[in-house]
Amino acid sequence: MENFKGYISLIENTLARQDFDQEPIELYQPISYILSLGGKRLRPAMVLAGCDLFEGNLDDALLPSLAIEMFHNFSLVHDDIMDDARLRRGKKTIHEKWNTNVAILAGDAMLVKSYQYLNQVDKSILAKVYEIFSKTALEVCEGQQYDMNFESLSSVSEEDYLEMIRLKTAVLLGAALQIGALIGKASSSQAVALYNFGVDAGLAFQVQDDLLDAFGDPEKFGKKVGGDILQDKKTLLMIYAREFAPVELAALQKENLVGDAKVKAFQKFFIECGAETKAIAKREELLKSALNALASADAKNDKVKTQLTNFAQWLSHRDH
Amino acid sequence: MENFKGYISLIENTLARQDFDQEPIELYQPISYILSLGGKRLRPAMVLAGCDLFEGNLDDALLPSLAIEMFHNFSLVHDDIMDDARLRRGKKTIHEKWNTNVAILAGDAMLVKSYQYLNQVDKSILAKVYEIFSKTALEVCEGQQYDMNFESLSSVSEEDYLEMIRLKTAVLLGAALQIGALIGKASSSQAVALYNFGVDAGLAFQVQDDLLDAFGDPEKFGKKVGGDILQDKKTLLMIYAREFAPVELAALQKENLVGDAKVKAFQKFFIECGAETKAIAKREELLKSALNALASADAKNDKVKTQLTNFAQWLSHRDH
Numbered sequence: 001m002e003n004f005k006g007y008i009s010l011i012e013n014t015l016a017r018q019d020f021d022q023e024p025i026e027l028y029q030p031i032s033y034i035l036s037l038g039g040k041r042l043r044p045a046m047v048l049a050g051c052d053l054f055e056g057n058l059d060d061a062l063l064p065s066l067a068i069e070m071f072h073n074f075s076l077v078h079d080d081i082m083d084d085a086r087l088r089r090g091k092k093t094i095h096e097k098w099n100t101n102v103a104i105l106a107g108d109a110m111l112v113k114s115y116q117y118l119n120q121v122d123k124s125i126l127a128k129v130y131e132i133f134s135k136t137a138l139e140v141c142e143g144q145q146y147d148m149n150f151e152s153l154s155s156v157s158e159e160d161y162l163e164m165i166r167l168k169t170a171v172l173l174g175a176a177l178q179i180g181a182l183i184g185k186a187s188s189s190q191a192v193a194l195y196n197f198g199v200d201a202g203l204a205f206q207v208q209d210d211l212l213d214a215f216g217d218p219e220k221f222g223k224k225v226g227g228d229i230l231q232d233k234k235t236l237l238m239i240y241a242r243e244f245a246p247v248e249l250a251a252l253q254k255e256n257l258v259g260d261a262k263v264k265a266f267q268k269f270f271i272e273c274g275a276e277t278k279a280i281a282k283r284e285e286l287l288k289s290a291l292n293a294l295a296s297a298d299a300k301n302d303k304v305k306t307q308l309t310n311f312a313q314w315l316s317h318r319d320h
Numbered sequence: 321m322e323n324f325k326g327y328i329s330l331i332e333n334t335l336a337r338q339d340f341d342q343e344p345i346e347l348y349q350p351i352s353y354i355l356s357l358g359g360k361r362l363r364p365a366m367v368l369a370g371c372d373l374f375e376g377n378l379d380d381a382l383l384p385s386l387a388i389e390m391f392h393n394f395s396l397v398h399d400d401i402m403d404d405a406r407l408r409r410g411k412k413t414i415h416e417k418w419n420t421n422v423a424i425l426a427g428d429a430m431l432v433k434s435y436q437y438l439n440q441v442d443k444s445i446l447a448k449v450y451e452i453f454s455k456t457a458l459e460v461c462e463g464q465q466y467d468m469n470f471e472s473l474s475s476v477s478e479e480d481y482l483e484m485i486r487l488k489t490a491v492l493l494g495a496a497l498q499i500g501a502l503i504g505k506a507s508s509s510q511a512v513a514l515y516n517f518g519v520d521a522g523l524a525f526q527v528q529d530d531l532l533d534a535f536g537d538p539e540k541f542g543k544k545v546g547g548d549i550l551q552d553k554k555t556l557l558m559i560y561a562r563e564f565a566p567v568e569l570a571a572l573q574k575e576n577l578v579g580d581a582k583v584k585a586f587q588k589f590f591i592e593c594g595a596e597t598k599a600i601a602k603r604e605e606l607l608k609s610a611l612n613a614l615a616s617a618d619a620k621n622d623k624v625k626t627q628l629t630n631f632a633q634w635l636s637h638r639d640h
Contacts, residue, residue, distance in 0.1 A: 023462075024462055024465045024469060027465040100420075104401060104402060105398070105464060108398060108427075109458055109461040111431055112461065113458065115454050119451055119454065123443065123447055126443070126447055130435065130446075134435050135436075141347060142343075149344060
């Protein structure tokens with residue numbers, strides 16, 4: 001993300017100035033720990049980009065950008081408990097390093113702290129910003145619930161799947177941009193256009209996630225390719241495969257293949273039945289919709305517009 | 321709580337008008353469930369009382385009062401997971417009725433919803449109200465952490481214990497009153513005086529809780545008297561006993577008594593060593609301090625002032 005280096009370094013500097021060295025240390029140490037594990041800081045960068053796009057003062061967007069980053073990390077901490085994940089960014093999750101109670105309470109405190117960072121925006125937009133943020137936060141909870149629900153369903157529709165990833169992932173990108181735009185004094189409708197850009201780009205990002213997991217280049221991907229296939233996850237590829245070739249899919253599933261043989265067989269099947277082609281088409285449709293929304297935001301700063309265009313392209317076509 | 325019947329019925333009516341019948345039901349049903357279990361609604365009543373004390377419009381305080389009730393219930397849901405509590409208000413806790421993941425996520429959504437209810441206050445006080453609420457919410461998390469920390473300590477000082485109960489319980493009563501006062505257009509210093517009233521009354525309430533658990537009338541108390549004694553909890557009585565008669569306390573603990581014999585022996589010991597007297601004195605000191613703070617708030621509405629005085633008396637002297 002060459003484009004956003006400047007934003008990300010501003011965010012890292014602001015984060016480094018925050019004091020999490022507070023009492024009780026059992027509560028604040030885990031917060032400091034999870035934030036120190038890094039991550040790409042893409043979501044807070046979106047707050048700065050949204051502000052910059054309308055030539056707002058980036059200083060005004062710094063603490064609100066931490067609200068988005070803090071919220072994102074809160075959701076990871078609690079999701080990791082629910083998913084019983086052992087690692088996050090290659091290090092132990094909070095509930096593994098400490099215990100579940102510590103992770104619950106640290107997450108709660110992070111959610112509250114995200115609201116504290118948000119309280120720094122100008123009073124003229126405070127109610128609106130809180131409204132967007134709380135609506136989004138609730139949607140992220142709903143998305144996590146749908147995701148958990150899907151595990152026990154035998155099949156999921158394309159529509160339900162896209163709605164789940166919209167809630168769980170995409171709306172936070174949209175809200176980050178919308179809040180940034182409002183801080184940058186964009187009009188309400190310009191900020192909504194930017195929200196739509198973020199949501200569609202976020203959806204394209206998630207579709208590409210499914211594609212990468214199945215077809216990524218093992219040398220670039222960083223994770224083991226085929227993880228979703230091995231876990232029988234209901235990805236978009238699986239949903240399309242069930243739609244296009246239900247009989248063949250059922251037959252393939254009955255073979256009870258394991259390991260690389262299973263991954264290879266499903267890769268071949270996803271390609272042959274047209275699921276891969278359809279997922280790519282869906283991704284491109286979402287990317288196009290995102291770029292249309294960006295254009296309709298009628299923003300001032302062409303340089304940032306180009307950055308956001310490149311960013312959406314990267315989200316949709318990244319190889320890792 | 322005869323005094324507050326009007327407030328409580330307003331709160332129940334407002335709560336009944338909220339729609340928790342939303343999708344995904346796996347997320348919203350537990351929220352609806354826990355709110356339907358009742359409770360005294362004392363905390364939201366404090367928002368209305370704070371507003372009424374300054375002759376503000378109670379309608380403006382209704383949704384913000386739900387913010388306090390929703391937050392309180394959020395903290396119960398997550399604390400119940402951490403304490404592995406099976407029952408809440410005589411019914412199954414959420415993590416018992418569903419599971420831990422449901423309870424974590426429902427709690428998260430409740431915390432967000434509490435902020436949504438708060439967003440209804442007038443824009444002129446919104447930033448201040450959010451500041452008070454978030455500070456308080458973080459303190460409640462800190463109080464819960466201290467409470468958990470105390471379990472693994474061999475002894476706790478009076479100062480640390482009072483600080484723990486201040487954070488875990490008292491500040492929320494204070495914040496409810498302070499926010500209500502601001503909605504009722506009290507001055508900033510009047511609202512702070514009311515906060516101090518709430519905090520000291522809340523502390524007195526918790527001290528009385530310790531006294532009731534050890535010395536309550538079994539017929540009125542509702543719970544089994546002596547629960548804290550049987551669990552060797554570090555209550556204020558135990559802290560004073562350790563201060564006044566450490567050698568005798570150690571000797572009594574070495575006897576390894578169980579059941580009623582243990583309860584009776586500790587009751588006798590708490591009285592003889594002066595721990596009960598000191599706890600009563602502490603409670604009365606806190607009550608006096610609360611009433612002084614109320615007087616200094618210089619409020620308009622004498623009827624509500626009397627109600628709040630009676631309320632603080634009831635919190636400190638209740639028998640159940």
